[in-house]
Amino acid sequence: SQWGEENLQALSIQEGEDVTMNCSYKTYTTVVQWYRQKSGKGPAQLILIRSNEREKRSGRLRATLDTSSQSSSLSITGTLATDTAVYFCATDALSNNRIFFGDGTQLVVKP
């Protein structure tokens, strides 16, 4: 398996709080992608961070990547109830065509 310590986690927070989700992976990857899956829909990419980047920001999102520890994090600031979803990280294990998902984090943001 490409994945280390990332079983499905569940987080429940209040709207307006900040949250950070983590994942770790076993083998080298050229990029880490973070996807969000809302109820009844397929996953959608939120942010992509390359192996030569340490941090990437997009709006309220911030992704980090530590290749030495093979871990990545996704932070959301000022969460909204509409951020309620499952968040997955995904790596490519140097594959040109394939990506491999971690188990994900179920985030519930209460209004």
Add this chain to the structure above:
Amino acid sequence: DTTVKQNPRYKLARVGKPVNLICSQTMNHDTMYWYQKKPNQAPKLLLFYYDKILNREADTFEKFQSSRPNNSFCSLYIGSAGLEYSAMYLCASSNRGYAEQFFGPGTRLTVL
């Protein structure tokens, strides 16, 4: 337009019967994927088509078949459904060399 469509959205099948799921995309992507997702688990790649070349994952090689009659359409075929096939099936597409995959809403398959 970044739409990937899947039909049907819900499918009920009997044990031992065949199942055929359909996916379409209008982005002219060269690669189409099928994933299986069970509750509280990660999406699991089953197979993908790069152009006309089918690649099946080793651990699901004999369980699933697929066809891609043209660039826009791709099907997932289960010859004899078992209870363990009950899951959400996600279709995605992308272009080779680009990491982002675009997903459809999924087909929820229930095998009874």
